[in-house]
Amino acid sequence: MGKLVFLHNNQPVTDSLTVAEVFEKRHDIVLRDIENQITKLQEAGEQEFSLHNFEESTYTNERGREYRKYNLTEDAFTLVSMAYTTPEAMKFKVRFIKEFKRMREQIELANQPSYMVADPIERAKRWIEEEQERQKLQTDNLVLTQQVNELQPKASYYDLILQNKSLLSITKIAKDYGMSGMALNKKLHELGVQYKQGDIWLLYAKYQDKGYTQTTTHVIDADKARVSTKWTQKGRLFIYALLKNEGILPIIEHDQEGEAS
Structure with a gap:
């Protein structure tokens, strides 16, 4: 039974x-x-x-x-x-x-909150569970905020000439510069473009409504989902201008500079 x-x-x-x-x-x-x-x-x-x-x-x-x-x-x-x-x-x-x-x-x-658990070991376990849930909720909220802002990019003539719908991963953009995706993510963080929340890179608020990225959630199973952030063509040009200002050029422009010299 x-x-x-x-x-x-x-x-x-x-x-x-x-x-x-x-x-x-x-x-x-x-x-x-x-x-x-x-x-x-x-x-x-x-x-x-x-x-x-x-x-x-x-x-x-x-x-x-x-x-x-x-x-x-x-x-x-x-x-x-x-x-x-x-x-x-x-x-x-x-x-x-x-x-x-x-x-x-x-x-x-x-369902009892951790501070009400008498046993110290059980109380510590409960606190860890609560903290993990809090961090997950915080991440979910930040991702949702970015997704909402991504859907409201400011319209301009510049936007109209960037209607290419193809999206790029950070790794693909990084290859243009002979870098790894990890290195480019770190550089964009140093330049104040994005920050890491858990395992996800998110744009700072001032960049979220520019149409630089599109963030989607892929459901793996009933308990798991993976958030993926891809860059638009406009975002790619933004990264290009940003890195060029830092003296970092894509590989193809290295070759052009070599020919010119």
């Missing part, structure tokens, strides 16, 4: 399969009991309660076939199990109630 109560959408629930197994009933009988309660709730005008506490779902048996089941909150379980009144059934109900209580306490503890 699995757990009597488990987390689903951060809420403690049990399901009709577990109820059937614990109370030693056929699953179709438990499904009938659940749907009788849902019908009574609907007749009483309690559709909202029904929707919030009874969730129809599915499971796959050992033969790979899919069947119906219900996930039940503590309130839903209480309604369904009211009809189970034998002494043995009462023992099972007490076990479920205790497990729901334990699961609620576990969730409350997990």
